[in-house]
Amino acid sequence: MAARELALTALLLLGVSLVVFVILNLSPGDPFSVLLEGQAPGHAARASVHEALGVPTTWYGRYLAWLGNIARGNLGTSIRTGVPVAGEIARAGPNTLYLTLGSLLVTLLLAVPVALYSASRAAGALARGLRLAVYLVSAVPVFWLGYVVIYLFIHRFGVFPLLSGSAEPARHGWLYGLLPIVVLGVANGTVSEVTRHLRGELGRVLTEDYIRTARAKGAPVWRHAFKEGFLLPMTEMIASKIPFVIGGAIIVEQVFNWPGLGRMVWQAAQDRDFPVIMGIALVAAAFVRLASLLRAVIYAGVNPRTATD
Amino acid sequence: MRRYRESTGEVAERSERSRWRAATLTDRAAIGYGLLVVGLVAVSYVLGAVGWLPDDPSRMDMARLNAPPGAGHLLGTDFLGRDILSRLIVGIQAYFLPGLLAVAISLALGITGAPAIASIIAGKIQFLRQKSFIEAAHVLGLPTRVIVAKHILWYNCAPLLIIQATLGMGEAILVETSLSYLGFGVQEPTASWGNMVQAGANYFFHGKFWPSTAPALAILGTILGFHLLGDGLNRLLEPKSAS
Numbered sequence: 001m002a003a004r005e006l007a008l009t010a011l012l013l014l015g016v017s018l019v020v021f022v023i024l025n026l027s028p029g030d031p032f033s034v035l036l037e038g039q040a041p042g043h044a045a046r047a048s049v050h051e052a053l054g055v056p057t058t059w060y061g062r063y064l065a066w067l068g069n070i071a072r073g074n075l076g077t078s079i080r081t082g083v084p085v086a087g088e089i090a091r092a093g094p095n096t097l098y099l100t101l102g103s104l105l106v107t108l109l110l111a112v113p114v115a116l117y118s119a120s121r122a123a124g125a126l127a128r129g130l131r132l133a134v135y136l137v138s139a140v141p142v143f144w145l146g147y148v149v150i151y152l153f154i155h156r157f158g159v160f161p162l163l164s165g166s167a168e169p170a171r172h173g174w175l176y177g178l179l180p181i182v183v184l185g186v187a188n189g190t191v192s193e194v195t196r197h198l199r200g201e202l203g204r205v206l207t208e209d210y211i212r213t214a215r216a217k218g219a220p221v222w223r224h225a226f227k228e229g230f231l232l233p234m235t236e237m238i239a240s241k242i243p244f245v246i247g248g249a250i251i252v253e254q255v256f257n258w259p260g261l262g263r264m265v266w267q268a269a270q271d272r273d274f275p276v277i278m279g280i281a282l283v284a285a286a287f288v289r290l291a292s293l294l295r296a297v298i299y300a301g302v303n304p305r306t307a308t309d
Numbered sequence: 310m311r312r313y314r315e316s317t318g319e320v321a322e323r324s325e326r327s328r329w330r331a332a333t334l335t336d337r338a339a340i341g342y343g344l345l346v347v348g349l350v351a352v353s354y355v356l357g358a359v360g361w362l363p364d365d366p367s368r369m370d371m372a373r374l375n376a377p378p379g380a381g382h383l384l385g386t387d388f389l390g391r392d393i394l395s396r397l398i399v400g401i402q403a404y405f406l407p408g409l410l411a412v413a414i415s416l417a418l419g420i421t422g423a424p425a426i427a428s429i430i431a432g433k434i435q436f437l438r439q440k441s442f443i444e445a446a447h448v449l450g451l452p453t454r455v456i457v458a459k460h461i462l463w464y465n466c467a468p469l470l471i472i473q474a475t476l477g478m479g480e481a482i483l484v485e486t487s488l489s490y491l492g493f494g495v496q497e498p499t500a501s502w503g504n505m506v507q508a509g510a511n512y513f514f515h516g517k518f519w520p521s522t523a524p525a526l527a528i529l530g531t532i533l534g535f536h537l538l539g540d541g542l543n544r545l546l547e548p549k550s551a552s
Contacts, residue, residue, distance in 0.1 A: 128335050139533035143490050144506055144525035147513050155514055189483050192536060251487055266491060 005296075009289050016285040017070075018063065020278060025059040029272045066278065075282075076275035080268075085279040088264065093283065096260035099181055099252065100245050104238065106185020107194060107245075110134070112234075115198035119206065131195070138192035142248050145187045146255035149179055180256040188248040190241040198233045205229030227302050239295035242288055328545055336541045343475070343538020346531055354405045357398045364392035366399045366500055375509075375517040387505065387520040388512055396500035397527050403489060403501035408481030412474050468546035472539050479535030486528050502528050 047057070056062050069076055075085040114134055118127035153159045160176045205211060205228050206221070214224040246262075253262035261280050268276035329337075356362065363383060370382075370390035378385045384394040437443060446456045488494035489503030497504055502524040509521030 135533055135536055136529075139529045139531075139536065141486060141490075141506065141525050141528045143487075143503075144521060144528075147510060147521060151514055151518075189532070192540075196540060247484075247487060251491065254491065269493070 005293060009286075009293070012289055013282060013285055017067070017278060017282055020281045021059070021063050021066070021274075024272075024274050024277060025062075030274075066275070070282075075279040078268075078273055078276050080271045080273045080276075085275050088276070089261065089279055089283055092259060092261050092264050095258060096249055096253070096262060098177075099184065099258060099260055099262075100242075100249050102178075102181035103183075103185035103188060103248070103252075104242075104245055106182055107188060107191055107241075108234075108238075110137070110186065111191050111194040111198065115195045115202065118195075119199045119202040134195050135192045137186055138189050140187045142184060142187040142189070143251050143255055146180070146183050146252060149183055150255070153179060180252045180258055183256075184245070184248050184252045188241075188245050190237075190244050194237045194241065197237055198230070201233040202229040231298065232302060235295045235298045239291045242291045246284055246287070332545050336544055339537040339541035340545065343534045343536075343541060346534025347475075347538060350401060350405070350531060353398045354401045357402055362392075362395040362398055364395045366391060366395040367498055368392070375512055375520055377519055384523055385519050388508060393505075393520065393523050396505060397502070397524060400495075400500040400502045400505060400524070400527075403495045403499075403503075404482050404485035407485065408478050411481050412477040415477060468542065472543045472546070475535055475539035475542065479532045479539065482528065482532055482535070 050057055056065055066076065075089070077084050078088065111134065114127075114130045118131060160179075202225065205225050208228075211221060211225055214221055249260065250262035250266060252258065253260045254266055257263070261283065265277060265280040267273075268280070332340075368391065370386055370392075372390070373382065373386050374390045375388055376382055376386040376390070382392050382394070384392075384397065387393055387396065443456060447453075485494060485501070486503035486506075489501040490507050492504070492507070495501035495504060497508060505524035506521050506528075509517070509519075509524075513521045
């Protein structure tokens, strides 16, 4: 079982890397013309750069070379800066992890109370109002919300200094770190679906026979409904919404000048810095895969029958 | 047309009309707003495609940069004095057909959201197979493929597909606006809602909110409409989804 999942993961990452590599090679521009920018490079100049950097001229040659390095645990070096990609990812990765996990928490803090409240029997006008608010919030474009927050907190009220990347420790630094997390958590576009799914599943479970039995016995209902009505839908939503949170993180890091993988990959895309893009794509795919493995583990824990296949 | 619905263990018949009548006011409002948005987007798409616009979306009016909404430019102008309303209408081109295509592919073949949709439909088929009208169709001697295609997929899963398509379109708009915001989609000077927000960013921080906010509100209102329509239809057509 574990070996099979591991093999599947490796296959998935291989597929992702191949697709990203092909897309990069099909899109206009390559890192070497960025290096030779402004020099009107001829064919000979290109060939000499390829040779000087020891890069195969065909795309599959370059892919196989990259793959060979990966097999030896080497993510390569950035073409733009010459710095090892692995080190850069290790440096910026924690920032992005902090941002994505933090904003996932914010999303859940918004969605769960609304879902629980509107799944309970007391649901009325207030629950409808809350649900509408949740829909409204999910439709807000995250970049625009970022502008509004930056304008209010930095330009209008002056709570934070204008630049966050300076060497001296910024005033209210830790608080400034909370802004992008809250913005991404609120406006990553998943709050309404998390609420809807959780509310639907919980509502369905609460009408099941075993809950009626529990109620009749006077046993605590929430303890019986917890696994199927809360844990499973939560796991499902977290695992399936992680790609959206990662996508939102690229935007939010851009808007807030947050030194994470999202800004790094955006910059690398501008420079056509293929090794950096490939490395980050690999890390992101592994992260998404990890979330779905976690979901499988939790499902198997709740319902051992699903573990057999 | 009649559909079958299970309630308290018995299969009951309900017509479309009574379903709409039984819907809550909130659901009706949600579906009404959603249909309004879908209609507006579709009409605007056609207007943009044939070029019936209030103004040329690339004509610069240097006398009126970042103008607020008013006479002459109904929704104001951007940082180059271009008419925002015209650019919003033209910007629909950026996601309309790609979005439809993405939704169609994911429904038919199954690339993006397909595992989710496929499992929903599989569950639904499992549920329907035990129903007596399917048994009746078998007894009447209809071939299995006709039963699956017509009685299960068309009569009973069509609403499900419409709902998924509606929600999928909202997702497609989110993806397109994000990409063009980041500069990976439609490029200036061609308009898309995402790059319009981005183009107005510098002016936003100097108090000229409108050029960024207008396209942002367009995104907000449209995605909201698709979500409300999808979920409203879901509650109307699939009450207490099959377990």
